[in-house]
Amino acid sequence: xxxxxxxxxxxxxxxxxxxxxxxxxxxxxxxxxxxxxxxxxxxxxxxxxxxxxxxxxxxxxxxxxxxxxxxxxxxxxxxxxxxxxxxxxxxxxxxxxxxxxxxxxxxxxxxxxxxxxxxxxxxxxxxxxxxxxxxxxxxxxxxxxxxxxxxxxxxxxxxxxxxxxxxxxxxxxxxxxxxxxxxxxxxxxxxxxxxxxxxxxxxxxxxxxxxxxxxxxxxxxxxxxxxxxxxxxxxxxxxxxxxxxxxxxxxxxxxxxxxxxxxxxxxxxxxxxxxxxxxxxxxxxxxxxxxxxxxxxxxxxxxxxxxxxxxxxxxxxxxxxxxxxxxxxxxxxxxxxxxxxxxxxxxxxxxxxxxxxxxxxxxxxxxxxxxxxxxxxxxxxxxxxxxxxxxxxxxxxxxxxxxxxxxxxxxxxxxxxxxxxxxxxxxxxxxx
Amino acid sequence: xxxxxxxxxxxxxxxxxxxxxxxxxxxxxxxxxxxxxxxxxxxxxxxxxxxxxxxxxxxxxxxxxxxxxxxxxxxxxxxxxxxxxxxxxxxxxxxxxxxxxxxxxxxxxxxxxxxxxxxxxxxxxxxxxxxxxxxxxxxxxxxxxxxxxxxxxxxxxxxxxxxxxxxxxxxxxxxxxxxxxxxxxxxxxxxxxxxxxxxxxxxxxxxxxxxxxxxxxxxxxxxxxxxxxxxxxxxxxxxxxxxxxxxxxxxxxxxxxxxxxxxxxxxxxxxxxx
Numbered sequence: 035x036x037x038x039x040x041x042x043x044x045x046x047x048x049x050x051x052x053x054x055x056x057x058x059x060x061x062x063x064x065x066x067x068x069x070x071x072x073x074x075x076x077x078x079x080x081x082x083x084x085x086x087x088x089x090x091x092x093x094x095x096x097x098x099x100x101x102x103x104x105x106x107x108x109x110x111x112x113x114x115x116x117x118x119x120x121x122x123x124x125x126x127x128x129x130x131x132x133x134x135x136x137x138x139x140x141x142x143x144x145x146x147x148x149x150x151x152x153x154x155x156x157x158x159x160x161x162x163x164x165x166x167x168x169x170x171x172x173x174x175x176x177x178x179x180x181x182x183x184x185x186x187x188x189x190x191x192x193x194x195x196x197x198x199x200x201x202x203x204x205x206x207x208x209x210x211x212x213x214x215x216x217x218x219x220x221x222x223x224x225x226x227x228x229x230x231x232x233x234x235x236x237x238x239x240x241x242x243x244x245x246x247x248x249x250x251x252x253x254x255x256x257x258x259x260x261x262x263x264x265x266x267x268x269x270x271x272x273x274x275x276x277x278x279x280x281x282x283x284x285x286x287x288x289x290x291x292x293x294x295x296x297x298x299x300x301x302x303x304x305x306x307x308x309x310x311x312x313x314x315x316x317x318x319x320x321x322x323x324x325x326x327x328x329x330x331x332x333x334x335x336x337x338x339x340x341x342x343x344x345x346x347x348x349x350x351x352x353x354x355x356x357x358x359x360x361x362x363x364x365x366x367x368x369x370x371x372x373x374x375x376x377x378x379x380x381x382x383x384x385x386x387x388x389x390x391x392x393x394x395x396x397x398x399x400x401x402x403x404x405x406x407x408x409x410x411x412x413x414x415x416x417x418x419x420x421x422x423x424x425x426x427x428x429x430x431x432x433x434x435x436x437x438x439x440x441x442x443x444x445x446x447x448x449x450x451x452x453x454x455x456x457x458x459x460x461x462x463x464x465x466x
Numbered sequence: 467x468x469x470x471x472x473x474x475x476x477x478x479x480x481x482x483x484x485x486x487x488x489x490x491x492x493x494x495x496x497x498x499x500x501x502x503x504x505x506x507x508x509x510x511x512x513x514x515x516x517x518x519x520x521x522x523x524x525x526x527x528x529x530x531x532x533x534x535x536x537x538x539x540x541x542x543x544x545x546x547x548x549x550x551x552x553x554x555x556x557x558x559x560x561x562x563x564x565x566x567x568x569x570x571x572x573x574x575x576x577x578x579x580x581x582x583x584x585x586x587x588x589x590x591x592x593x594x595x596x597x598x599x600x601x602x603x604x605x606x607x608x609x610x611x612x613x614x615x616x617x618x619x620x621x622x623x624x625x626x627x628x629x630x631x632x633x634x635x636x637x638x639x640x641x642x643x644x645x646x647x648x649x650x651x652x653x654x655x656x657x658x659x660x661x662x663x664x665x666x667x668x669x670x671x672x673x674x675x676x677x678x679x680x681x682x683x684x685x686x687x688x689x690x691x692x693x694x695x696x697x698x699x700x701x702x703x704x705x706x707x708x709x710x711x712x713x714x715x716x717x718x719x720x721x722x723x724x725x726x727x728x729x730x731x732x733x734x735x736x737x738x739x740x
Binding site: 204207210301303304305322325326328330334337338341 | 622629642646704707708
């Protein structure tokens with residue numbers, strides 16, 4: 035399989051380069067015609083914030099990795115980029131790399147849940163732009179299968195691996211659902227806004243925003259269909275909130291031990307989650323000692339993230355096993371593409387000789403005898419060809435040894451003169 | 467039938483053990499495949515246990531409540547059965563091992579020492595006594611399960627407070643669900659205990675000439691009942707939540723167990739049949 039490809043990712047280039055080289059969907063639709071025109075008969079382009087990948091089947095023997103790199107660099111000229119920022123792949127290695135990407139084990143965050151959808155989208159764009167045929171379609175199907183199997187059969191995507199997701203996991207371990215809960219987000223800056231959006235997406239029952247500049251709180255509240263309360267008196271309402279997320283840029287704590295103590299007393303033991311995602315912290319850390327209050331800051335949430343990352347790393351061998359299985363399947367199928375026509379030519383070759391010889395004796399024997407000889411020669415040819423056919427098919431279907439398949443096919447073609455289309459060859463033999 | 471009873475007597479502890487192992491394995495490994503399979507194991511165990519209890523009742527002509535080891539097998543059944551119903555109702559599946567463990571201990575003790583008593587005291591053949599004892603057993607199962615969920619709540623609570631996010635954090639249901647499960651089990655236990663107390667109150671004065679309302683067992687049972695009544699009312703009226711109600715519940719359970727042990731083994735009571 036002569037697929038070739040290049041990648042630039044978090045292992046090969048700093049974030050500035052990756053960001054600069056990132057191709058939007060619009061840019062992908064612009065670069066694909068160039069690739070089609072100059073380099074590949076079929077292929078795909080994947081570009082995310084962490085990687086840009088271009089893979090395809092060369093239109094001619096002259097196409098190499100450098101051509102692909104140059105085309106990308108010409109399309110998106112970036113200062114400071116060089117060939118060391120690219121990794122190049124060919125054939126088996128290329129397919130394996132694509133599978134690794136789709137399964138998430140090549141991602142910056144191992145088991146990244148977004149990547150499979152991004153890979154699917156990349157293949158879909160190629161399909162829409164007629165940049166795929168049967169071979170690339172089969173690679174696309176196998177890639178998506180690998181991604182799905184990795185998720186369903188291993189724990190590669192399990193557990194929270196970002197601080198915000200870890201915070202959600204902790205809250206989910208306290209409350210059965212978000213629908214009946216009320217949350218307060220303190221701080222309407224970028225982090226606070228993200229937290230508020232996240233809570234809204236999770237279906238929080240009641241969301242309230244507070245901020246030193248009240249208008250900012252009001253704006254965010256309006257955007258998210260939430261309530262806003264004044265910063266000066268938000269502490270009077272603390273007992274009404276099951277979840278409090280604080281993300282202000284205050285230089286010193288804004289919520290003290292006594293505030294939470296009073297809040298918990300009014301809640302009569304009802305549990306509360308306090309998420310301090312501000313740096314420096316917004317809560318007095320002593321609040322973690324108060325009964326019923328679950329206080330977490332960024333460091334404590336990172337404990338969850340680190341544990342889950344270790345667990346995901348342990349799952350990599352299981353994902354690699356799936357990748358290997360699917361590579362065997364893919365190359366098994368691919369090998370038969372070469373073998374099946376050869377087998378057909380091989381059988382046609384013998385059949386042609388048989389029918390030719392039968393034609394020669396047709397008028398020398400009776401009809402009964404002719405039929406008997408015809409049947410006997412058919413059986414004979416069938417038995418002679420049985421083992422070579424089965425063995426060649428078997429070698430091809432194992433998938434891993436495609437070099438052996440190619441060698442065997444070539445020997446067969448050369449020995450029996452099947453090289454330049456069996457039919458043509460037979461005609462030459464006939465003339466001789 | 468007697469041979470079947472003897473075979474079941476040997477097989478049932480193993481069935482509980484196998485079910486327990488499946489629940490433990492699923493708790494540790496969290497395999498989706500085992501999620502339903504473990505429920506099937508428990509269901510089969512309970513079906514065979516039901517058959518065993520019915521067989522004993524028919525063969526020996528009395529409900530299996532005439533001695534400690536018969537009571538143990540009824541308790542083992544009642545605990546797992548109550549858990550099974552709770553699992554079906556709430557679909558919280560990760561806590562079975564903590565309940566089935568009790569059933570294993572009780573069933574092993576029962577299977578080892580149970581005898582084929584054919585002759586029993588006349589008083590133990592009473593139908594009212596049967597209902598009284600069985601409702602009491604189910605009631606105690608309810609409050610035991612409630613206490614187990616209470617302990618699980620405290621385990622998870624403690625780990626979350628100390629930033630330990632291991633197996634307990636990953637596999638146990640959330641604190642709100644554990645509190646709810648504990649409360650539902652307590653309510654079921656409380657209702658059944660109330661039925662048992664009411665039936666006992668009606669039947670005991672007629673059945674025992676030396677009956678006294680000041681019997682230590684009656685007083686201690688009444689105190690336990692009052693404690694649970696206060697706890698349930700407090701929770702229902704919204705005056706106590708979270709860890710506080712769990713601690714209250716566990717105190718009630720501890721009181722129930724201590725009073726049961728004291729009145730059974732230490733004090734003199736008419737309320738002792740074995």
